[in-house]
Amino acid sequence: MTEKKIDWNSRISQTVRDLPPSGIRKFFDVAAKMEDVISLGVGEPDFVTPWPIRESCVYGLERGYTSYTANRGMLELRQEIAKQYMDRYQIGYNPETEILVTVGVSEALDLAMRSILMPGDEVLIPEPCYVSYQACTALAGGVPVSVPAKIENEFRITPEELEEHVTSKTRALLIGYPNNPTGAIMTRKDLEAIADFAVKHDLIVLSDEIYGDLTYGGEEHVCFSALPGMKDRTILMNGFSKAYAMTGWRIGYVLANPVITAAMTKIHQYTMLCAPITAQIAAVEALRHCAKYRDKMVAEYDRRRRLIYDGFTKIGLECFEPKGAFYIFPSIVSTGYTSNDFAEKLLETEHVALIPGSAFGACGEGHVRCSYATSADKISEALNRIEDFVIHHKK
Amino acid sequence: MKDLKELLELLEHDARRPVSELASMLGCSEYEVESQMKKLEKDKVILSYNTLVNWEKIGDDTVTAVIEINLTPEREVGFDAIAERIYRYDEVKTVYLMSGSFDLLVIIEGRSLKEVANFVATRLATIEGVTATSSHFMLKPYKKDGVIVNDEEKDRRLVITP
Numbered sequence: 233m234t235e236k237k238i239d240w241n242s243r244i245s246q247t248v249r250d251l252p253p254s255g256i257r258k259f260f261d262v263a264a265k266m267e268d269v270i271s272l273g274v275g276e277p278d279f280v281t282p283w284p285i286r287e288s289c290v291y292g293l294e295r296g297y298t299s300y301t302a303n304r305g306m307l308e309l310r311q312e313i314a315k316q317y318m319d320r321y322q323i324g325y326n327p328e329t330e331i332l333v334t335v336g337v338s339e340a341l342d343l344a345m346r347s348i349l350m351p352g353d354e355v356l357i358p359e360p361c362y363v364s365y366q367a368c369t370a371l372a373g374g375v376p377v378s379v380p381a382k383i384e385n386e387f388r389i390t391p392e393e394l395e396e397h398v399t400s401k402t403r404a405l406l407i408g409y410p411n412n413p414t415g416a417i418m419t420r421k422d423l424e425a426i427a428d429f430a431v432k433h434d435l436i437v438l439s440d441e442i443y444g445d446l447t448y449g450g451e452e453h454v455c456f457s458a459l460p461g462m463k464d465r466t467i468l469m470n471g472f473s474k475a476y477a478m479t480g481w482r483i484g485y486v487l488a489n490p491v492i493t494a495a496m497t498k499i500h501q502y503t504m505l506c507a508p509i510t511a512q513i514a515a516v517e518a519l520r521h522c523a524k525y526r527d528k529m530v531a532e533y534d535r536r537r538r539l540i541y542d543g544f545t546k547i548g549l550e551c552f553e554p555k556g557a558f559y560i561f562p563s564i565v566s567t568g569y570t571s572n573d574f575a576e577k578l579l580e581t582e583h584v585a586l587i588p589g590s591a592f593g594a595c596g597e598g599h600v601r602c603s604y605a606t607s608a609d610k611i612s613e614a615l616n617r618i619e620d621f622v623i624h625h626k627k
Numbered sequence: 628m629k630d631l632k633e634l635l636e637l638l639e640h641d642a643r644r645p646v647s648e649l650a651s652m653l654g655c656s657e658y659e660v661e662s663q664m665k666k667l668e669k670d671k672v673i674l675s676y677n678t679l680v681n682w683e684k685i686g687d688d689t690v691t692a693v694i695e696i697n698l699t700p701e702r703e704v705g706f707d708a709i710a711e712r713i714y715r716y717d718e719v720k721t722v723y724l725m726s727g728s729f730d731l732l733v734i735i736e737g738r739s740l741k742e743v744a745n746f747v748a749t750r751l752a753t754i755e756g757v758t759a760t761s762s763h764f765m766l767k768p769y770k771k772d773g774v775i776v777n778d779e780e781k782d783r784r785l786v787i788t789p
Binding site for chain 2: 254256259260263264269271273274275276278280362363364412531535536538539542543585587591608612
């Protein structure tokens with residue numbers, strides 16, 4: 233019998249084929265080969281996970297904690313999460329019925345979309361935003377509807393902007409503040425207006441609050457579900473990656489109404505079974521004993537934030553002062569480059585890696601995302617190189 | 628300046644940070660940082676700006692010993708006068724008054740084991756008021772002043788991630 237090969241290209245589902253390729257990939261390929269590259273392109277903390285968290289995981293392994301856990305996650309961890317939200321935001325979630333431990337916010341978002349969307353349902357997604365929002369929506373059969381936020385408004389979204397994109401098929405709104413890539417936050421007043429909008433159109437609100445612990449300059453994060461009347465309407469997603477420098481552990485959670493939590497748990501039990509027990513044990517330690525490590529990291533990000541903001545201001549690249557996450561989103565319009573060309577040329581000539589704003593949505597064009605989750609020394613050196621670039625390569 | 632403690636923490640971690648960088652990080656002017664540092668130096672809040680050296684790396688074989696010393700305190704001055712007689716020696720790097728089974732903890736550096744032992748026997752043990760000494764020679768430093776000596780943790784992140 234002759235060997236007949238499958239034409240794999242024709243066998244990939246249309247949904248997957250239609251997903252746009254990542255706007256980051258080619259920069260990664262070039263930057264990864266450079267010796268002396270300074271990267272401001274990393275979307276994760278430069279700190280290693282605090283030692284007590286790592287140690288607790290090792291201790292658990294030594295004592296043989298290697299089994300599955302409950303689908304929803306260890307009760308102990310769910311209780312700690314509930315306690316955290318009660319202490320911090322005075323909002324009560326029942327650990328038995330309203331909390332699901334997931335493999336990072338990424339899984340949480342995927343589960344939420346698959347649980348609520350029917351084919352053709354529309355989800356409003358303010359942009360610029362994290363790269364997976366549209367893809368997760370599309371993979372669940374939904375239609376992502378981009379709503380551009382404006383630089384004049386420091387990339388906060390308004391009900392008026394959302395209103396323009398509402399149709400009879402709009403089912404949900406997905407927000408992520410503090411925001412990756414802009415560093416924008418929403419004040420209580422901003423969010424209350426969004427809450428009124430959600431009620432008016434009877435929308436589910438998915439709130440990705442992974443950067444909620446990282447706010448600066450006296451700005452307290454406002455938890456969306458803690459707004460009056462919003463708890464029942466909100467699918468709140470959070471995790472340990474950013475606040476506790478635990479990206480590689482892949483651990484997060486969802487807080488929501490018991491019905492939707494049960495639906496998400498149903499998918500989770502068939503597709504994931506449970507989050508890794510090692511990461512769950514570590515997460516318990518993080519919540520119980522590691523607030524001071526978290527606060528120390530946040531204080532360090534804050535100092536770097538001021539350093540990089542001052543730096544861009546001095547270079548003359550216009551940007552607003554970011555108040556959350558660990559990104560700054562300067563405008564490079566004055567250089568005459570598109571954000572993609574700017575990032576490419578900068579990497580090529582000065583060996584500084586950053587990400588074109590267009591990778592986070594069309595309205596990110598004209599900006600670049602710089603992460604300040606890197607040492608102050610490197611930030612200073614990167615700023616020097618960017619300044620050289622801007623002076624010598626202006627179009 | 629709002630946060631003196633923050634300035635001190637930054638300097639304690641890295642005394643060579645440029646003033647311009649400190650000013651940005653603390654959200655104040657360079658002049659403020661400079662005048663504040665001068666004042667802290669004058670008030671002896673900042674005692675000195677040192678370099679933490681891993682001498683072993685350049686083949687230096689200095690011997691370090693931790694000496695526990697028991698004292699008979701003196702009327703009026705307690706342990707202070709004897710402590711001063713000890714800390715005035717250049718060989719003595721660190722002196723702390725301790726609670727517990729001994730009184731002073733003294734760290735001494737010398738070129739050889741013999742030199743350090745000799746110093747303890749002829750200089751420290753003979754001071755009036757010193758009733759006993761117990762010497763421990765240091766074999767290997769793992770962590771000094773909050774810095775891990777041979778830290779193998781490095782940045783393992785991918786260069787670009789979303």
